[in-house]
Amino acid sequence: MKRLWWIFFLMIWPVLALVVCAMTPGLKWGFPGDGLSDSTIGVEIDHLFYVILIICTVVFIGTQVAMGYVLWTASSRPADRRAWYSHGNHKLEMIWTVIPGIILLFLALYQTRTWAEFRMNSAYPEAAKTNIIAEVNARQFEWRMRYPAPGKTLERKPQIDDMYQVNELHVPAGTPVTIQLRTQDVQHSFFLPTMRIKQDAVPGMIIPVWFEAKEPGEYPLVCAELCGWGHYKMGAIVIAHPPAEYEAYMKSLHEEQFEDGYIE
Amino acid sequence: MLNRFVAQNFLSAPANASPWLLLVCLLAGLAGCEQVQSDFVFNEKTQELLPEAEVKVKNTLVSSFGSPAQPTIPAFFPVDRGQITLEIADFDPEKPTELLIEPVETDVDLVGKKLQFLFDPEDQFDVTMEAIEEELPDPIAELDGITIAAYDAESGKLTLSKALPDLELIEPGLELAANPNYKLHQGQFLYEQHCQHCHGVSGSGDGPTARYMEPKPRDYRKGIFKFTSTGSRDHVSTADLKHIIVEGIPGTYMPSFKLLSDESLDLIVNYVKFLAMRGETEGMLNVEVGLDFNKKVLADELEGVTDPKEIEEITTEFKEDMNEFLEVDYPEIAFFGQLDLADAWIEADNEDAIVYASVPQTDPYGPSAADPSLTSIENGRILYLGKDAQCASCHGDGGKGDGFQTRQLQKRREGGDFTVPGLHDDWYNPLKPRDLTSDIYRGGRRPIDVFRRIYVGIKGTPMPAFGGKSLTDQQIWDVVNYVMYLPHEDTMPIPKLPKAEASESPAVSSIE
Amino acid sequence: MTSEVQTTGEHGDTGDSHCHHHVDNRWWISKYVFSTDHKVIGIQFLFSTLFLMLVGGAFALAIRWQLAFPNTQMPFVNTTFFAETGGQITPEFYTMLFTMHGTVMIFLVIIPILAGAFGNFLIPLMIGAPDMAFPKLNMMSYWFMWPAAFCFGLSLFYEGGPAAGWTSYPILAAIYDAAPGSGFAQTLWLMGITFVGVSSMMGSINYMTTIINMRAPGMTFFRMPLTIWAMFITAILQAFALPVLTAAGLMLIADREFGTCFFVPAGIVVNNAESTVGGGQPLLWQHLFWFYSHPAVYIMLLPAMGMISDMLSCMCRKPVFGYRPMVYSMSAIAGLGFIVWGHHMFISGMNPALGMTFMVATIMIALPSAIKVFNWIGTIWGGHIEFNTVTLNAVAFVSMFIVGGLSGIFMAAVPVDIYIHDTYFIVAHFHYILFGATLFGIFAAIQFWYPKMFGRMMSERLGKLHFVLTFIGMNGTFFPMHMLGIAGMPRRYANPYLHEYLEHLLPLNQFMTYSAILMGAAQFLLLINVFGSLIWGKKAPKNPWNANGLEWQAPSPPPHGNFETQPLVYRGPYEYSSPDHLDKDYWPQTEREVYDPTPTSTV
Numbered sequence A: 001m002k003r004l005w006w007i008f009f010l011m012i013w014p015v016l017a018l019v020v021c022a023m024t025p026g027l028k029w030g031f032p033g034d035g036l037s038d039s040t041i042g043v044e045i046d047h048l049f050y051v052i053l054i055i056c057t058v059v060f061i062g063t064q065v066a067m068g069y070v071l072w073t074a075s076s077r078p079a080d081r082r083a084w085y086s087h088g089n090h091k092l093e094m095i096w097t098v099i100p101g102i103i104l105l106f107l108a109l110y111q112t113r114t115w116a117e118f119r120m121n122s123a124y125p126e127a128a129k130t131n132i133i134a135e136v137n138a139r140q141f142e143w144r145m146r147y148p149a150p151g152k153t154l155e156r157k158p159q160i161d162d163m164y165q166v167n168e169l170h171v172p173a174g175t176p177v178t179i180q181l182r183t184q185d186v187q188h189s190f191f192l193p194t195m196r197i198k199q200d201a202v203p204g205m206i207i208p209v210w211f212e213a214k215e216p217g218e219y220p221l222v223c224a225e226l227c228g229w230g231h232y233k234m235g236a237i238v239i240a241h242p243p244a245e246y247e248a249y250m251k252s253l254h255e256e257q258f259e260d261g262y263i264e
Numbered sequence B: 001m002l003n004r005f006v007a008q009n010f011l012s013a014p015a016n017a018s019p020w021l022l023l024v025c026l027l028a029g030l031a032g033c034e035q036v037q038s039d040f041v042f043n044e045k046t047q048e049l050l051p052e053a054e055v056k057v058k059n060t061l062v063s064s065f066g067s068p069a070q071p072t073i074p075a076f077f078p079v080d081r082g083q084i085t086l087e088i089a090d091f092d093p094e095k096p097t098e099l100l101i102e103p104v105e106t107d108v109d110l111v112g113k114k115l116q117f118l119f120d121p122e123d124q125f126d127v128t129m130e131a132i133e134e135e136l137p138d139p140i141a142e143l144d145g146i147t148i149a150a151y152d153a154e155s156g157k158l159t160l161s162k163a164l165p166d167l168e169l170i171e172p173g174l175e176l177a178a179n180p181n182y183k184l185h186q187g188q189f190l191y192e193q194h195c196q197h198c199h200g201v202s203g204s205g206d207g208p209t210a211r212y213m214e215p216k217p218r219d220y221r222k223g224i225f226k227f228t229s230t231g232s233r234d235h236v237s238t239a240d241l242k243h244i245i246v247e248g249i250p251g252t253y254m255p256s257f258k259l260l261s262d263e264s265l266d267l268i269v270n271y272v273k274f275l276a277m278r279g280e281t282e283g284m285l286n287v288e289v290g291l292d293f294n295k296k297v298l299a300d301e302l303e304g305v306t307d308p309k310e311i312e313e314i315t316t317e318f319k320e321d322m323n324e325f326l327e328v329d330y331p332e333i334a335f336f337g338q339l340d341l342a343d344a345w346i347e348a349d350n351e352d353a354i355v356y357a358s359v360p361q362t363d364p365y366g367p368s369a370a371d372p373s374l375t376s377i378e379n380g381r382i383l384y385l386g387k388d389a390q391c392a393s394c395h396g397d398g399g400k401g402d403g404f405q406t407r408q409l410q411k412r413r414e415g416g417d418f419t420v421p422g423l424h425d426d427w428y429n430p431l432k433p434r435d436l437t438s439d440i441y442r443g444g445r446r447p448i449d450v451f452r453r454i455y456v457g458i459k460g461t462p463m464p465a466f467g468g469k470s471l472t473d474q475q476i477w478d479v480v481n482y483v484m485y486l487p488h489e490d491t492m493p494i495p496k497l498p499k500a501e502a503s504e505s506p507a508v509s510s511i512e
Numbered sequence C: 001m002t003s004e005v006q007t008t009g010e011h012g013d014t015g016d017s018h019c020h021h022h023v024d025n026r027w028w029i030s031k032y033v034f035s036t037d038h039k040v041i042g043i044q045f046l047f048s049t050l051f052l053m054l055v056g057g058a059f060a061l062a063i064r065w066q067l068a069f070p071n072t073q074m075p076f077v078n079t080t081f082f083a084e085t086g087g088q089i090t091p092e093f094y095t096m097l098f099t100m101h102g103t104v105m106i107f108l109v110i111i112p113i114l115a116g117a118f119g120n121f122l123i124p125l126m127i128g129a130p131d132m133a134f135p136k137l138n139m140m141s142y143w144f145m146w147p148a149a150f151c152f153g154l155s156l157f158y159e160g161g162p163a164a165g166w167t168s169y170p171i172l173a174a175i176y177d178a179a180p181g182s183g184f185a186q187t188l189w190l191m192g193i194t195f196v197g198v199s200s201m202m203g204s205i206n207y208m209t210t211i212i213n214m215r216a217p218g219m220t221f222f223r224m225p226l227t228i229w230a231m232f233i234t235a236i237l238q239a240f241a242l243p244v245l246t247a248a249g250l251m252l253i254a255d256r257e258f259g260t261c262f263f264v265p266a267g268i269v270v271n272n273a274e275s276t277v278g279g280g281q282p283l284l285w286q287h288l289f290w291f292y293s294h295p296a297v298y299i300m301l302l303p304a305m306g307m308i309s310d311m312l313s314c315m316c317r318k319p320v321f322g323y324r325p326m327v328y329s330m331s332a333i334a335g336l337g338f339i340v341w342g343h344h345m346f347i348s349g350m351n352p353a354l355g356m357t358f359m360v361a362t363i364m365i366a367l368p369s370a371i372k373v374f375n376w377i378g379t380i381w382g383g384h385i386e387f388n389t390v391t392l393n394a395v396a397f398v399s400m401f402i403v404g405g406l407s408g409i410f411m412a413a414v415p416v417d418i419y420i421h422d423t424y425f426i427v428a429h430f431h432y433i434l435f436g437a438t439l440f441g442i443f444a445a446i447q448f449w450y451p452k453m454f455g456r457m458m459s460e461r462l463g464k465l466h467f468v469l470t471f472i473g474m475n476g477t478f479f480p481m482h483m484l485g486i487a488g489m490p491r492r493y494a495n496p497y498l499h500e501y502l503e504h505l506l507p508l509n510q511f512m513t514y515s516a517i518l519m520g521a522a523q524f525l526l527l528i529n530v531f532g533s534l535i536w537g538k539k540a541p542k543n544p545w546n547a548n549g550l551e552w553q554a555p556s557p558p559p560h561g562n563f564e565t566q567p568l569v570y571r572g573p574y575e576y577s578s579p580d581h582l583d584k585d586y587w588p589q590t591e592r593e594v595y596d597p598t599p600t601s602t603v
């Protein structure tokens, strides 16, 4: 009885873990929102995530079952039977070195394309290279955006007709856009959870980040690198417009920003 | 012996021991479960009043504004309290626990809610004063704590938790407020979540996080807010406060709270106004009472007097004066003072209070409307450096915020010098004039925002209001154009009129 | 022959310390306080770290409280520090909490309990040496931990305490104005790290020297128990990685105090003040820090891995499966451990090409980890197991390590790490490794070697109760963190629920907090067991587990100088149930056999 109880106990936990994992999407504990990524690169990331998840689940079940099994046999071995005297098995060692090795190597190589696409300039989509829409300037504890005036391109140095916004980033949907990420003070991280995008903002560096919102909508933007006491307050929003509306919005923003408050 | 006893009963039988363990844990837990409550703090000036006066002032504040857990505010202050307004349809003094009200539409359950009577403030005051004069109990005070015991929606019959006093003012047509401070409560909750650790429980700008900050968080209690769209003598408008909370203040630790819902933002603004009103009321009372009756005045009077008898005489006389003042004049001062404050806040939300330019913005590169022989930027520069506006004396010739005043000792309002050279704000925090080349505009970066900064000044700081006095609106636009051009001097063309080259003034030629 | 003494009377001998020859007449101060005896130092480390574990745990519970009941009154703290603000903690206090939790747990608990307590106690005993090679250095290594603890403790009293996390990234940690508590507190914190480094360094030199030079006759490298191998590799890791951290720490101190700007670029504006000089690069710190701290995570694991192998083998009455592969995989982990630090920096903005290489190296480091898991399962396979506290904790170690290792693969995959970096997934990962694996390993080790340390057995019932509660509490606390991470909840948020997309996670967080409270409360059982058994525990024989290691041939507790006679080693440490030795199911390393068939009976 005593023996059985402990095996049971060690078997209960992996089963529970699996059940909880299986329940996760239903309980909305998993990926935010509807569980689907809102950006194109995010779709690839999710795919890679699920590939790893499947492999890991298989390994998890395999190892836990193996462990449960050996524990069960080892604890129910009759008292007069000695333990199996073995120092190991060369063949087995080879098998469980080479097979996981191959799987792991495959996993590593399988990841590279998406990474290149996200970060390597040469692998960017064409539109991302030209569509530089804003500078995102993080600071304790908010996001300040700088857009070029409608029809102009973003310059490194602030221009007199640039437009500014706080905690609100407007982008066109359905096309890759690039933002220039920088920080005014400490490190921050530009994190779009529903788009699976993240990039640290490093003092002294200007880092391009591209993403493509699949649909028009509003997406959260938060800070993911400890930046001081107000780290948790750095919430902002990315608003993706249909391209035509985007142009119009930018124009109206320009008017609003250069408002002289004169009423006839 | 004992060892074995414990070993047998305890170590070998943990099952028996676990209830005890649990108990120990529980006790330790309970010790930590003690709750504390925050309270509004009174300012130092109140503590300096003579004890009787101090008590009086504190009582006024508590009865008018309550505590963080129970915030209240007199109905005449322009704060949205979220009350449910009822109107008396009929009242029969024979049945003092019943009121008939006009039908209301509300999905809130009225039963158990507090009830407040919205008398005309002045009438109400008269009733109180009369009662005091006749040394009768104050019938208004008897209304405190009345709640709704039952409500019948069909007949409109309201049953009260206690009998109403005999009061003529209670008559059909009088409005009642049920659940009168509901929104203050909600505002307090949000304020506690988002603002309190910097701005403090009482809105005094000294929350625990504040000490690390430069510049310091705003102390609301003076009722002074730096960046407003209202005139230089006006209070801040509700819209201004909301704007600041939505946009944050660039260049400071005040972040933007844009993502809060509109409703939450309104609640927070409301509560901030409440804190400001409370602080202002306290300040007003300090001045009114403290002018004559604080500890220092008494000490001054006693200065040099050594004879104990004389001391006693002076003190008694002083106290008599004070008591008379507290009894006769004080209620009036306190009441009408608050009414005046409330009026000022109401004014500020008036459309007329908002400052607009009387002329449109001049094209920065076109001729100045004030002096057509120069471009607007050029003229702005002349004004900036000139004697009338004296911008450069603080902001420096190059706009770096390093004018000569930043190196001089400045005077305090109440006389005496500051110990550190440089400018200070009304809260005596050291203050740097803005570096105009930094391209950061705390009060907003639209031309109209910068215009207003120059027109109405920055309240509570040495930045004066130029509008309608030393500069015309046309001139202000020139200065605005120049100031906004400053950070971009190196990328923008030189602002000179092509034809005006012949008539350059010396100041202009120094631009190049 | 001296070995005769060793081989007689394993069962009858209670190992009372007064049965050895020389009388120990040192003054009590030099015997118990400034002792140079490795066992006393080990026990000093053990008690100190257990105490500090409570401190770190208190920080953890405070963190959990805030996450479950944000901005409500936090017990104990509300009345002490935050009476004015109605008991509501401030965000910088929260920052201090997780900074200190990480710092205390990593630098003052896990590292010193493994290397300091068990390394010290076990190394000489297991290799048959009378003491460490440098006993005085050993003593200093213990006493250098206290200045570190003092610095950390003192830093709490400066402006709200250090607030840059245990990773202490500049600019936050490099400029006074950047964070509350980045005041002198951060400098103190860095000084604390330096002291910890010095302490570990002294230990590691000592361990290496001792293991290389002081093994008993016959104790070849491949007859060493895996514990010793693990300690050896750990010591090497420390010796090579620590100088980098110490240098980086000193550079950061210089940045803070003398304005050297190693890590500070020009033109940043912090708290309304602009840095005028510059030329530094914040990423440099991350490289230096992780160059130490990745190996350091293995410093926090390898010794436990070694000890688990020994305990599993003994409890299953079976040789370790694949002794040599175990040694090789530990070495591989150590070697690879030096070239994977960049996986903490995938999205830091470093050259993206580096991301690729670091990814491959990191994914490959999972391989030796996997090999070890398979070998542990192999060790249990066909064994003769008894479920006592030691076994349970050891099996939990393997089980939890599998989870931690698997979650590591998610993060090692760069594209996936784009999403889960700096979310709670990371927190789940390293808690499964550091709590789930290492700490369960430590619980097992305490139970296992306690009789040797104090001459008494620990209570089995209390031990099991403690195990069950801790296991439930631990999984309840940390398993849901994977979900939080996938839901996109960033780490180090004082109040995540301000963000709409995280609001619905509050109930889950509350559940985790209840689990954490359970887990925290369960640790008192451990303390009661450890301290209670000192007095009330059953007297332990010399070799209560019928184990093979040399330490079990010394009296319990071993006297000053450890062994009565110089032990001689005839075989490897895992000869359980050997068919060549049928009268007992174990075969101590020191036991001379008339007929010794093979010179090395380990594979």
Ligand code: HEM
Residues within 6 Å of the ligand: C167, C297, C298, C299, C300, C301, C343, C344, C345, C362, C363, C365, C366, C369, C404, C405, C406, C408, C409, C411, C412, C413, C417, C420, C421, C422, C426, C429, C430, C433, C434
């Ligand atoms: C299968 C083997 C492992 C792999 C593939 C792996 C991978 C990783 C990766 C990629 C990260 C960085 C994640 C990020 O910040 O985005 C990480 C973080 C971490 N790992 Fe592992 N890991 C493994 C095993 C371990 C072990 C054995 C330990 C401890 C003994 C450990 C302790 C940690 C710690 C403490 C952190 C987080 C540090 C921090 O950011 O505060 N990991 N791991």
Ligand SMILES: [Cu+2]
Residues within 6 Å of the ligand: A138, A141, A187, A188, A189, A223, A224, A225, A226, A227, A231, A234
């Ligand atoms: Cu941030």
Ligand SMILES: [Cu+2]
Residues within 6 Å of the ligand: C293, C294, C297, C340, C341, C343, C344
């Ligand atoms: Cu690592």
